[in-house]
Each structure stands twice: as structure tokens, then as C-alpha cells.
Amino acid sequence: MITFSINGQEVGGEEGWTVLDVARWHGIEIPTLCHHEAMEPFGACRLCAVEVDDGRRTRVVISCMYPIREGIKVQTETPRVANVRRWIAQLLLDESPQAPNIQELAKSFGVTPSRFKKTGVESACHLCGLCIRACQEVVGVQALTFGNRGVLKEVTSPYHRRSQDCIRCGTCLYVCPTGAMEQIFPLVSSE
Ligand code: SF4
Ligand code: FES
Incomplete structure (x- = not known):
């Protein structure tokens, strides 16, 4: 211990x-x-x-x-911790202003949308990797991966092709905290 x-x-x-x-x-x-x-x-x-x-x-x-x-x-x-969390909550809210989970999170930190908020975007992918890890570690298949690097980094399927490994279980949709997977899923899942 x-x-x-x-x-x-x-x-x-x-x-x-x-x-x-x-x-x-x-x-x-x-x-x-x-x-x-x-x-x-x-x-x-x-x-x-x-x-x-x-x-x-x-x-x-x-x-x-x-x-x-x-x-x-x-x-x-501590104040330092609170600052870090508020700053992250602000970024999340500005990128995903319509995602209920993010709204709730931001509210708990007293954060409201800033003038830098993205317009026309409801639920951006924050590259948290939950969908990819759920697919690999929980479901046991490799239907999702990160593609590209830097600002172009994204969640996609291996080789940007519809994944034949995907069993359409929806686990990635379930764990996604922003709802971004709802836009990604139709592009990467098996038909
Ligand atoms: S699609 Fe959702 S779960 Fe996957 S990395 Fe983006 S925010 Fe995270
Ligand atoms: S970095 Fe720890 S929960 Fe995301």
C-alpha cells in the first residue's frame, strides 16, 4: 500500500x-x-x-x-488547477457549443461561450481518443484510428477506407463526449 x-x-x-x-x-x-x-x-x-x-x-x-x-x-x-480547468472548459465549449456534456461541464466551471467560439459547428471532435480506445480495447477490433498530424489530426478508419472490421456496434457513438462521432461514423463504418 x-x-x-x-x-x-x-x-x-x-x-x-x-x-x-x-x-x-x-x-x-x-x-x-x-x-x-x-x-x-x-x-x-x-x-x-x-x-x-x-x-x-x-x-x-x-x-x-x-x-x-x-x-x-x-x-x-487550488487556483492554478482551477485556472487550467476553466481554460480547457472554455476551449471545449467554444468548439462544441451544442454538446450537452460539454455545456454541463462548462456550466460547472462557470464558463460561458467566448467571442472565439466556432460558428456553424455544433460538436467538434476533441481528439480525446475515447472512440478509438473503446473500439480497440473494449470491442476488440481496429475499425478506428487517428489520421494525419498536427492541426489536421482526425479520427478516421485505417487507410481512410470504410472499415471492414467495424461491426456497427455503436460503442464509439456511446462513449463520444461531444457527439462528433455521429458525423464521423457514417463515413468510416462498414456498409
Ligand atoms: S469522435 Fe468523440 S470520442 Fe472520438 S476522439 Fe473525437 S471527441 Fe473523442
Ligand atoms: S487527461 Fe486526464 S482525463 Fe483527460
Whole structure:
């Protein structure tokens, strides 16, 4: 058992657990977007930011990927953490102003649409990778992948062809937090 503290409360977890795992185990709330218990962590959204003092320095880390260590001090609600989360929530809301999950998330941070919001877009893909991981890790097929790089990065099917691996189970649609998969699915799924 590894023991450390979250918000001053002594907590513990097993070797290999992340800060997010332990927080959830103890009922401590940390917001997430790209995380799902059934899948490997991916670290795409950074919404799960927390502040960690490891005895040498204090820094903001993403809790879904940060392995627990003996004696670290984790804070989940500092001003730095709140700033990071609000900034991410603002980006998400501006790109997906109509997605109910994102609206709810933004509301919980007191974030409203900014003047930079995208027009004509209801639910953008935030490249969280949940759909791809669900397809591979939960369903066990490789119907989805990331294509291109940088600003052109997108969710697509291997070789940009309709995937014959796709069994049209709809798991990707179910896990997508923005609804973007509803536009992608008809282009990549098997016919
Ligand atoms: S389509 Fe949805 S689940 Fe897939 S990466 Fe984009 S936002 Fe995430
Ligand atoms: S939930 Fe940790 S980076 Fe997305």
C-alpha cells in the first residue's frame, strides 16, 4: 500500500494506481473528459489536472496518468488547477457549443461561450481518443484510428477506407463526449 495525501486527507492505493484512481476510490471528485475506467488512460484533455508536491517541487500534472508515490501531497482545488480547468472548459465549449456534456461541464466551471467560439459547428471532435480506445480495447477490433498530424489530426478508419472490421456496434457513438462521432461514423463504418 502506498500512502499519501489528497487535500490534506491521508489516502492510499496499490502500486500502479494513478492519482485519479485513488481519488475516485476515496470519493474525491476530479473532472475528466478523455478518461474511462474500462480503458487505458490516454492523457488527451488535461481536464483532470491537479497540483502535486513531490517534496522537491510543486507542479500541475494530469491525475489520470500520474502514478502515486509515497508521501506526495496532492491538491485538487487550488487556483492554478482551477485556472487550467476553466481554460480547457472554455476551449471545449467554444468548439462544441451544442454538446450537452460539454455545456454541463462548462456550466460547472462557470464558463460561458467566448467571442472565439466556432460558428456553424455544433460538436467538434476533441481528439480525446475515447472512440478509438473503446473500439480497440473494449470491442476488440481496429475499425478506428487517428489520421494525419498536427492541426489536421482526425479520427478516421485505417487507410481512410470504410472499415471492414467495424461491426456497427455503436460503442464509439456511446462513449463520444461531444457527439462528433455521429458525423464521423457514417463515413468510416462498414456498409
Ligand atoms: S469522435 Fe468523440 S470520442 Fe472520438 S476522439 Fe473525437 S471527441 Fe473523442
Ligand atoms: S482525463 Fe486526464 S487527461 Fe483527460
